[in-house]
Amino acid sequence: MHIARRMAAIPPSPTLAITAKAKALAKAGVDVVSFGAGEPDFDTPDFIKQAAKDALDQGVTRYTPVQGTPELRAAAAAYLETYLGLRYHPDEIIFSCGGKHSLYNVFACLLEPGDEVVIPAPYWVSYPVMVQLAGGSTHVISTTADQGFKITPEQLEAAINEKTRAFVLNSPSNPTGAGYSPAEIDSLAAVLRRHPEVVIISDDIYHKLTYDGFEFRSIAACGEDLKQRTLLVNGLSKTYSMTGWRIGFTAGDKAFVGAMTALQSQSTSNIASFAQSAAVVAMTHGDDFLDGWLREFSRRRTYIVEALNAIEGVRCNRPDGAFYVFPDIAGVVGRRFQGRVLDSDLAIADYLLEHANVAVVPGVAFGAPSSMRLSYATSMAQIEKGLTRIRQAFDSLD
Numbered sequence: 001m002h003i004a005r006r007m008a009a010i011p012p013s014p015t016l017a018i019t020a021k022a023k024a025l026a027k028a029g030v031d032v033v034s035f036g037a038g039e040p041d042f043d044t045p046d047f048i049k050q051a052a053k054d055a056l057d058q059g060v061t062r063y064t065p066v067q068g069t070p071e072l073r074a075a076a077a078a079y080l081e082t083y084l085g086l087r088y089h090p091d092e093i094i095f096s097c098g099g100k101h102s103l104y105n106v107f108a109c110l111l112e113p114g115d116e117v118v119i120p121a122p123y124w125v126s127y128p129v130m131v132q133l134a135g136g137s138t139h140v141i142s143t144t145a146d147q148g149f150k151i152t153p154e155q156l157e158a159a160i161n162e163k164t165r166a167f168v169l170n171s172p173s174n175p176t177g178a179g180y181s182p183a184e185i186d187s188l189a190a191v192l193r194r195h196p197e198v199v200i201i202s203d204d205i206y207h208k209l210t211y212d213g214f215e216f217r218s219i220a221a222c223g224e225d226l227k228q229r230t231l232l233v234n235g236l237s238k239t240y241s242m243t244g245w246r247i248g249f250t251a252g253d254k255a256f257v258g259a260m261t262a263l264q265s266q267s268t269s270n271i272a273s274f275a276q277s278a279a280v281v282a283m284t285h286g287d288d289f290l291d292g293w294l295r296e297f298s299r300r301r302t303y304i305v306e307a308l309n310a311i312e313g314v315r316c317n318r319p320d321g322a323f324y325v326f327p328d329i330a331g332v333v334g335r336r337f338q339g340r341v342l343d344s345d346l347a348i349a350d351y352l353l354e355h356a357n358v359a360v361v362p363g364v365a366f367g368a369p370s371s372m373r374l375s376y377a378t379s380m381a382q383i384e385k386g387l388t389r390i391r392q393a394f395d396s397l398d
């Protein structure tokens with residue numbers, strides 16, 4: 001069967017691949033500890049599930065407007081105003097099948113052949129692939145653990161050129177958990193004001209999953225001028241533990257949302273009708289259920305950061321948000337196992353899976369070699385077991 005040439009350069013998502021590999025091993029009876037999860041390990045709150053069941057019973061089972069029901073978009077507008085201080089008209093909002101689909105459609109509607117998108121690394125794995133599929137190319141800004149995995153205004157300024165169509169900002173970040181403070185957001189906004197033609201894609205999907213009093217600011221909240229050029233992407237997957245429901249949304253310029261609606265009307269149409277009813281209830285309910293989740297995430301975060309830093313050759317920052325840690329393992333790369341040199345983070349991830357039964361995602365998948373991503377969206381018992389195995393596995397290298 002012929003496969004289109006453009007697919008040759010499209011790798012399957014490495015994070016999903018590692019999770020699948022770990023699951024397959026577990027199914028075969030191997031006691032695997034997986035740090036691969038990109039989703040909270042809590043169940044969707046009961047009140048949200050009940051809303052979906054009620055909707056089904058009430059016959060909410062048919063097509064809806066492509067961009068989501070008016071009630072849903074009004075609920076999203078109220079949500080953005082309550083939590084981010086941003087006012088959007090419901091017609092400036094479109095729901096898609098998860099934040100991933102939202103971003104895919106954003107790039108598809110935005111990019112011309114040859115356009116560049118500035119993306120700070122470490123980045124979420126799918127951005128560059130989506131950009132490529134839309135005919136654009138990625139201009140990566142590298143960051144280090146020492147700079148907290150956050151770009152400086154100078155780096156942003158240097159990355160923008162006449163080909164730059166867009167800049168992607170993801171705070172708190174997957175994979176590093178790093179979050180930009182309001183002052184840091186303001187300093188990036190100052191650079192972007194000098195380049196009014198650059199569209200800002202703000203992936204705020206982890207905005208509520210933050211710790212230690214971190215103050216979240218969306219770049220769209222820096223002023224009406226920036227809001228007008230920002231495409232804000234958010235969704236219910238992470239905050240409400242609804243990854244399987246596939247509910248994401250984009251807020252931004254009405255004409256642009258119209259283009260996304262046209263694309264979606266010819267490809268996937270509306271997201272599931274009864275999921276929309278549940279999403280209205282979720283977004284208007286308040287976030288009291290989150291306190292317990294955040295306390296638990298934060299407890300695990302403290303443990304995992306300390307345990308990683310206690311391992312020779314490993315250095316780990318304390319993240320501000322999300323549920324990932326991104327340790328630097330440069331001190332382990334190059335060591336030997338039974339005479340074989342583990343010459344990359346990829347080799348180390350393979351070694352951990354094969355010889356320690358621990359699944360991590362190699363940093364190279366996020367544009368940051370010599371590191372790895374561990375998700376702490378798994379139980380404390382698993383985290384303790386996994387960290388003990390990693391320490392033993394690294395200690396036994398020559």
Ligand SMILES: Cc1ncc(COP(=O)(O)O)c(C=O)c1O
Binds near residue numbers: 101235238
């Ligand atoms: C930074 C970031 N953006 C977007 C998404 C997409 O989330 P979903 O499609 O599950 O809503 C994810 C999920 O892993 C993510 O980490």
